[in-house]
Amino acid sequence: MKMRTAAALLAATGFAYGQNASMISGPPWMHSKFTSSPPVYPSPNAIGLGWDAAFQQASDFVDQLTLQEKTMLVTGETGPCTGNIPAIPRLGFEGLCLMDGPLAIRQADFASAFPAGITVAAAWDRDLARQRGQELGAEFKAKGAHVILGPVAGPLGRSGERSTGLCEAYGHPSNITIASSADELQDYIGNEQETQRNPSENEDGKTIEAVSSNIDDRTMHEVYLWPFQNAVKAGVASMMCSYNRINGSYGCQNSKTQNGLLKDELGFQGYIMSDWGATHSGYPAILAGEDMDMPGTIGFTPGGPSFFGGNITKSVNNGSLPLERANDMCRRIMTPYFQFQQTSYPMIDASEPALAGNSVSDYNYTFNLGNQSDIDVRDDHSHLIRELGAAGTVLLKNTNNTLPLKTPKNVGVFGNDAADITIGLYFGSDPDLQNIGYDIGVLPIGGGSGTARMTYVVNPLDAIKQKVASYDEKALVQYVLNNTLVIDSGGFDILFPRPPEVCLVFLKTWATEGYDRPSLLVDWNGTALVESVASQCPNTVVITHSGGLNVLPFADHPNVTAILAAHYPGEQVGNSIVDILWGDMNPSGHLPYTIAKHEDDYSFADITNSTALLNTQDPNAWQSDFKERLLVDYRKLKYSLPLTIRAGYFDYVNQSVQYEFGYGLSYTTFSMGSVSVQPYASALDLSATPPAQQIVPGGNPALWEKLYCVTATVSNTGSVAGAAVPQVYLGLPQPANQDTTPRQVLRGFEKMMLQPGESREVRFDLTRRDVSYWDVVTQQWTIGQGSISVMAGFSSRDVQGTASFSPLG
Numbered sequence: 001m002k003m004r005t006a007a008a009l010l011a012a013t014g015f016a017y018g019q020n021a022s023m024i025s026g027p028p029w030m031h032s033k034f035t036s037s038p039p040v041y042p043s044p045n046a047i048g049l050g051w052d053a054a055f056q057q058a059s060d061f062v063d064q065l066t067l068q069e070k071t072m073l074v075t076g077e078t079g080p081c082t083g084n085i086p087a088i089p090r091l092g093f094e095g096l097c098l099m100d101g102p103l104a105i106r107q108a109d110f111a112s113a114f115p116a117g118i119t120v121a122a123a124w125d126r127d128l129a130r131q132r133g134q135e136l137g138a139e140f141k142a143k144g145a146h147v148i149l150g151p152v153a154g155p156l157g158r159s160g161e162r163s164t165g166l167c168e169a170y171g172h173p174s175n176i177t178i179a180s181s182a183d184e185l186q187d188y189i190g191n192e193q194e195t196q197r198n199p200s201e202n203e204d205g206k207t208i209e210a211v212s213s214n215i216d217d218r219t220m221h222e223v224y225l226w227p228f229q230n231a232v233k234a235g236v237a238s239m240m241c242s243y244n245r246i247n248g249s250y251g252c253q254n255s256k257t258q259n260g261l262l263k264d265e266l267g268f269q270g271y272i273m274s275d276w277g278a279t280h281s282g283y284p285a286i287l288a289g290e291d292m293d294m295p296g297t298i299g300f301t302p303g304g305p306s307f308f309g310g311n312i313t314k315s316v317n318n319g320s321l322p323l324e325r326a327n328d329m330c331r332r333i334m335t336p337y338f339q340f341q342q343t344s345y346p347m348i349d350a351s352e353p354a355l356a357g358n359s360v361s362d363y364n365y366t367f368n369l370g371n372q373s374d375i376d377v378r379d380d381h382s383h384l385i386r387e388l389g390a391a392g393t394v395l396l397k398n399t400n401n402t403l404p405l406k407t408p409k410n411v412g413v414f415g416n417d418a419a420d421i422t423i424g425l426y427f428g429s430d431p432d433l434q435n436i437g438y439d440i441g442v443l444p445i446g447g448g449s450g451t452a453r454m455t456y457v458v459n460p461l462d463a464i465k466q467k468v469a470s471y472d473e474k475a476l477v478q479y480v481l482n483n484t485l486v487i488d489s490g491g492f493d494i495l496f497p498r499p500p501e502v503c504l505v506f507l508k509t510w511a512t513e514g515y516d517r518p519s520l521l522v523d524w525n526g527t528a529l530v531e532s533v534a535s536q537c538p539n540t541v542v543i544t545h546s547g548g549l550n551v552l553p554f555a556d557h558p559n560v561t562a563i564l565a566a567h568y569p570g571e572q573v574g575n576s577i578v579d580i581l582w583g584d585m586n587p588s589g590h591l592p593y594t595i596a597k598h599e600d601d602y603s604f605a606d607i608t609n610s611t612a613l614l615n616t617q618d619p620n621a622w623q624s625d626f627k628e629r630l631l632v633d634y635r636k637l638k639y640s641l642p643l644t645i646r647a648g649y650f651d652y653v654n655q656s657v658q659y660e661f662g663y664g665l666s667y668t669t670f671s672m673g674s675v676s677v678q679p680y681a682s683a684l685d686l687s688a689t690p691p692a693q694q695i696v697p698g699g700n701p702a703l704w705e706k707l708y709c710v711t712a713t714v715s716n717t718g719s720v721a722g723a724a725v726p727q728v729y730l731g732l733p734q735p736a737n738q739d740t741t742p743r744q745v746l747r748g749f750e751k752m753m754l755q756p757g758e759s760r761e762v763r764f765d766l767t768r769r770d771v772s773y774w775d776v777v778t779q780q781w782t783i784g785q786g787s788i789s790v791m792a793g794f795s796s797r798d799v800q801g802t803a804s805f806s807p808l809g
Helices: 006-013 052-063 067-073 117-123 126-142 163-168 174-180 217-224 226-234 255-265 283-287 310-317 323-339 382-391 460-471 483-489 526-534 573-581 599-605
Strands: 083-085 096-099 212-214 238-241 271-274 394-398 410-414 476-480 502-509 540-546 560-565 623-625 657-659 670-672 676-679 706-716 722-724 727-731 745-749 752-754 759-767 773-775 780-782 788-793 799-805
Touching: 052 323, 067 310, 067 323, 117 126, 117 382, 126 382, 217 226, 217 773, 238 255, 271 323, 283 310, 283 323, 310 323, 382 573, 410 460, 410 526, 460 476, 460 502, 460 573, 476 483, 483 526, 502 526, 526 540, 540 573, 560 573, 670 799, 676 799, 706 722, 706 752, 706 788, 706 799, 745 759, 752 759
Parallel strands: 212 623, 238 271, 410 476, 410 502, 502 540, 540 560
Antiparallel strands: 083 096, 394 560, 670 706, 676 706, 706 759, 722 752, 727 745, 727 788, 773 780, 788 799
């Protein structure tokens, strides 16, 4: 038999082959097909679905506005908050206060610093996510903020280097979790890198446009739009359009994503605001679906020119902008204002302007500014912060039951991440932090818009000292916090009089807005630090604080007996990790991403960046082709069957990874019984496509109809109580002439506390959307022909039970 090359085999099957793509993802990628976004006009008018009474109030309010007042309502203004919509006193409207950010009132004092979104994702716990959203919202409201600029549903982490996304966002479990926590949402669809997120100028002064995320239609629906659909179904009030371009069109001027997907297909009834400075035009952006411009000026100059503002008046008067579109913008903004009863709202904390660097004397309009300053809104939220910080900690390795610690009499603490912070408790303004962060001090949260003005931080070293003293006042806690000193020391005999019984090594990785990580290794030479400690300490426990994934070259080191990925736990960081280390809380976190063995394993979705692009003369040079299509993270790393060329044939074996998506250990053990699938009555005589119905928030109501119920019995087979996280994945049939369908997609999870020996049934309801794929030809969610496989277990690879069913017979 004549041997054929790998490229020839791929060509014969009609699939794409690329040096860096190294995957089978579907028909050959044609860049030209994805460099323009189809126009969708006009912008659909809101009709207040689900918010009928509030919509009528908003309509009555808008009917009383002058054209100038309408422009004020949709254009940001200088004020006491991150974003400000000025008051209209004659109608009793006191304006809107919009405040950062995803984990705290960023610039406020006496407010809590909650765990970051990545920690929420790693907790896999809807109840804790909902409680965090409620307590976070309560703090914003008490400070007088009407709109939370967060949480973030994207990016989903197609590239491991994308730092701020997983710092601010939820990662892949956001597909399910996000509906538990959102009232307002940042719409960062397709925003999978920070590099060149905004246009720039080359050395000749020529404008180079922002990076374009080029995404095919099916991937847009099944991966990137999915969590936003959940949020719209849950009643989210506002979305934010992002900086980057999407298929060649800027996010805030993209009529396909704003008019076509969000307002039409998903039935979104709220408003779309720009990210700060993401607006690039006036009436064209408005016609494309943008409803509110922030901060309201071109650039960030107070009182400067605006794409909106007076230009809206001109556009309405000259006929380029229909008045009804301006009215719709205002109704969309005012409907949630009345729906959430924001007519009677706390006044804005008088300390906010100074903290934000603003002066009350600079305001051109009246704002609802109170006479009280420094209002303490923290309440008892530290309890949830501590619990969620521990719940979002993932136990990756635990050789010989090293953890939980019992009562060691000699504890060694190593690493700059164990210490108290030495640069102050606010990371939002220091340019020196942009690329590398700070040296000495624990990293409880990231920087940029996703940071907080912390009132205190419980650092790990102090928490460890307190814990050790609680059981033995004479026990030793020895520590060296300078990474370089440990690496260069040459031996513990120089550092300590007696070697520690257990060595706790704390590592960190910086993440902030406007920055993509140059490496997936931990920062500050952390890998060498671990290797130095482990070479002398046979019981080394590693703890990482990071806004995303890290590759862990030391994971298989025999002296590294335990590893904990603690993410960004918030202000109670030290207490949260001590609760896990000593077993006051049984770890129950699971990975919301895959940890591969090597950095190169992630090269299928690299950040778009190169020296050539930085010096380009081509204004459209920055192109990020999402060639991997549906095969993102665990969908690729396990089941996309990566291409390996070995003597002219394909090696279709699963790619080896360090720790898979959904992975997480416990101090107890769990098992799962057989899996069964039962149809609901609605599953009888199914059609492949949903029946036509009036679109409501979340899309066609038929997509949310429950069709099947998956059940399994979960048991705690160990000796201590613990929380299991059973997960259900579906393997959908491959439709003809479509992109490659992943072998499995996450469709449900639960966190359930079980006592030793306890067993309990877990149920997962599957909707029509869950069992469908997006047909790019018919433009419908479609149930494919063939059998759907069900895989249930405790990670994407720890499958404990399987079943199958055929919806169409």
